[in-house]
Amino acid sequence: MSRGRLIVVGGGQSGLAAARAGRDMGWEPVVLEAGPEPVGSWPRYYDSLRLFSPRRYSAFPGHPFPGDPNGYPGRDEVVEYLRGYADRLGVEVRTNARVIDVATDGPAFAVELVDGSSLVGDALIAASGSFGDPHVPTIPGREAFEGRVLHVADYRSPEEFADQRVVVVGAGNSAVQVAHELAEHAETSLAVRDRVRFAPQVIAGRDLHWWLRLTRADFLPPTVLGKLVTGTPVIGTDKYKRALEAGRPDQRPMFTAFSPDGVVWPDGSREEVDSVVFATGYRPHLPYLRSLGVLDRAAAPRHDRGVATSLPGLGFLGLEFQRSFSSNTLRGVHRDARYVVDALTRQPRGVTVA
Structure with missing residues (x-):
């Protein structure tokens, strides 16, 4: 007997993990993916992106990553992996199905799509990720800056910046790699x-x-991990560290303002700059949930480990540090998916939607 329809908004790694967990627990998942295929935002990442976790640790349960298990897959390999996973999942996946609003319909959820169609489900998991909301900090003078400002979400390859003066903002993996x-x-x-x-x-x-698996550090909740680790480390070979030490690129304190033709450094010096690339992360992208009152003033979801705190039947997946350090990664999202779907399954529910 079906537990009912589970609507999953987003068909990337989080949405597919949610659909798998829902299917295994007796739900009838329907995945709504805004793009043309269920591979999430991976095709839009920069060309040279390579995972920092080997294939053996990046695979979903029961679906090994093709290739050398100790090698590190690139962007296009991940796209192909998710494409194959979706094909074998055996659940309904609707592509080009962008959700614009979700409302409650008694104990159920009424979902409106951009094409005017709608559907109703007994439970809903928002797994649309954060790629649609890249974060760029507010810095004085940006409006007057005549150069190019972009987020790493819009960066593809270095050739278009040849012979320019470029500043990359950020201290994480993407910032250092780019x-x-x-x-x-x-x-x-x-x-x-x-x-x-x-x-x-x-x-x-x-x-x-x-080592993370052996010590179970990958499973530690953020509150515990935060006491052990400060900041997010850049994972990789020594090449990045050696490059910074050699000044290629050089490392500087964050500039304090833009000027019309460049930036102002903390010591007051001004420098002409052609382009500034912000690798400053993303924010949850959940505009379709605004009418439900489940987001805070910063448009972030109110939740406890991925379960909405104010509305039964609603869950979230793919949030940074949702339950652990690996929550929004290929290697960790399936654990969060099982937790969230199990929690929604245990909640009291209304009449099943036909």
Whole structure:
């Protein structure tokens, strides 16, 4: 007997993980993906992106990642992996199905799509990720800056920046990786508010993720992990650290303002800059839930480990540090999916929607 219809908004890694968990627990999942295929935002990431976790630790349960299990897959490999996973999942996936609003219909959820169609479900999981809401901090003078400002979400490859003066803002994996490859084509600086922290890719002959699993550090809740680790480390070989030490790119304190033709550094000096790339993260992208009153003033969801705190039947997936350090990663999202679907299954529910 079916537990009812589980609507999953978003068909990337989080949405597919939610659909798998829902199917396994007796629900009838319907995945609504805004794009042309259920691969999430992966096709839109920069060309050289490569996972920091090996294939053996990046795979979903029961679906091995093709290739060397100890190798690190690139962007296009992940796209192909998710495409194959969706094909074998055996659930209903609707593409080009952008959700514009969700309302309650008694104990159920009424979902409106951009094409004017609608459907109703007994439970709903918002798994649309954050790629649609890249975060760029407010910095004085940006409006007058005559150069190019972009988020790493819009960056693809370094060739278009050849011979420019470029500043990359951020201290995480994407910032360092992008700055490193830009430095081969342009005069590049990495602007940071604190400092770049590094974690080795391999320790005593074992990949870092082997140790994270052995010590169960990958499963620690954020409240505990935050007491043990400060900041998010850049994971990789020593090449990034050596490159920064060699000044390619050089590392500087975050600039304080834009000027019309560049930036103003903390010591008051001004420098002409052609482009500024912000690798400053993303924010949850959940505009279709505004009418439900489940978002705070910053448009972030009110939840407890992915379960809405004010509306039964509603869950979230793919949030950063939702339950652990690996929550919004390929290797960790399926654990969160099982937790959230199980929690929704245990909640009291109304009449099943036909």
